[in-house]
Amino acid sequence: MEFPFDINHLFSERVTVLDQNLAAGRKSVGREKFAQQLTAPITSASKLQSNRHQLYLLKDGERNGGRGVIVGFLKVGYKKLFLLDQRGAHIEAEPLCVLDFYIADNLQRHGYGLELFDFMLQHKHLEPVLMAYDRPSPKFLSFLSKHYCLTESVPQVNNFVVFDGFFLNRSAAQLRKVPPKKPDGEIKPYSLMEREVVRQEQKALPWPFAPHLSPHRSVSSPCSRSLSVGSSPSRAPPHPVHLPPAPGGNRGQNPQSPHIDSCRARRTR
Numbered sequence: 658m659e660f661p662f663d664i665n666h667l668f669s670e671r672v673t674v675l676d677q678n679l680a681a682g683r684k685s686v687g688r689e690k691f692a693q694q695l696t697a698p699i700t701s702a703s704k705l706q707s708n709r710h711q712l713y714l715l716k717d718g719e720r721n722g723g724r725g726v727i728v729g730f731l732k733v734g735y736k737k738l739f740l741l742d743q744r745g746a747h748i749e750a751e752p753l754c755v756l757d758f759y760i761a762d763n764l765q766r767h768g769y770g771l772e773l774f775d776f777m778l779q780h781k782h783l784e785p786v787l788m789a790y791d792r793p794s795p796k797f798l799s800f801l802s803k804h805y806c807l808t809e810s811v812p813q814v815n816n817f818v819v820f821d822g823f824f825l826n827r828s829a830a831q832l833r834k835v836p837p838k839k840p841d842g843e844i845k846p847y848s849l850m851e852r853e854v855v856r857q858e859q860k861a862l863p864w865p866f867a868p869h870l871s872p873h874r875s876v877s878s879p880c881s882r883s884l885s886v887g888s889s890p891s892r893a894p895p896h897p898v899h900l901p902p903a904p905g906g907n908r909g910q911n912p913q914s915p916h917i918d919s920c921r922a923r924r925t926r
């Protein structure tokens with residue numbers, strides 16, 4: 658990435674770390690081309706400011722007639738994630754994530770990516786296995802496999818990729834188990850409650866055959882609101898009620914959606 662000014666005046670170090678204190682420059686005009694068929698930039702000064710991410714910028718000060726070029730960048734940031742561990746348990750964690758990584762097209766596969774990534778790891782005192790990766794591209798996956806032996810990922814249901822060892826080499830304080838969702842059975846669907854009332858109504862004999870109760874008490878339904886003084890007993894005989902099948906009524910036969918089944922199958926492979 659060449660610029661019509663001396664990069665070395667702006668960035669004195671080979672690797673510069675930029676964060677939210679960076680001032681956003683002018684907006685670019687016209688249609689630009691972005692890597693990986695992206696329609697908009699993932700990384701910009703204003704995004705850096707609002708999201709508290711960190712950007713590592715690598716330059717080669719010798720190129721471009723001594724004015725230097727930007728070789729590439731690496732953006733990282735902490736994100737609260739809900740992840741699945743190897744056993745499929747939900748875990749809440751806030752790992753450092755790789756959000757964007759790019760080396761200029763003509764300089765790829767020259768070791769610059771490794772130099773930049775290693776710099777960030779030393780700066781953060783971190784192992785790559787403890788990080789999460791936001792939608793890594795095939796090139797990046799190959800990079801992680803080649804340089805850091807990260808090959809076995811733990812399947813997730815979001816776009817983040819974590820590798821074997823992510824959950825092992827972490828203190829309990831860094832990982833919080835998310836309590837499992839209450840089983841559906843404990844929450845009574847409204848439709849079932851309604852049906853119980855109907856059953857009670859059907860059991861009760863219609864007036865005047867019903868056993869004589871307090872004149873203030875309606876026999877039509879224990880939940881009926883006819884408790885007011887002087888209210889008439891219900892005269893209408895209970896009609897047979899044909900209820901549509903309750904939603905989820907066949908739960909016992911089909912406990913999970915095919916989608917969840919297939920996720921589980923994948924996880925156990």
Ligand SMILES: CC(=O)SCCNC(=O)CCNC(=O)[C@H](O)C(C)(C)COP(=O)(O)OP(=O)(O)OC[C@H]1O[C@@H](n2cnc3c(N)ncnc32)[C@H](O)[C@@H]1OP(=O)(O)O
Nearest residue numbers: 757758759760765766767768769770771793794797799800
């Ligand atoms: C979370 C995210 O940011 S996902 C997006 C990642 N970025 C991209 O895909 C953009 C395009 N690619 C790039 O910018 C770079 O190739 C990077 C950042 C992935 C790697 O940087 P590089 O400087 O090329 O890596 P470096 O030279 O240190 O390591 C080379 C290794 O990276 C991988 N790699 C790099 N380029 C390629 C490629 N074109 N095809 C396949 N693998 C590649 C390979 O494992 C390669 O080793 P090899 O040449 O022996 O096969």
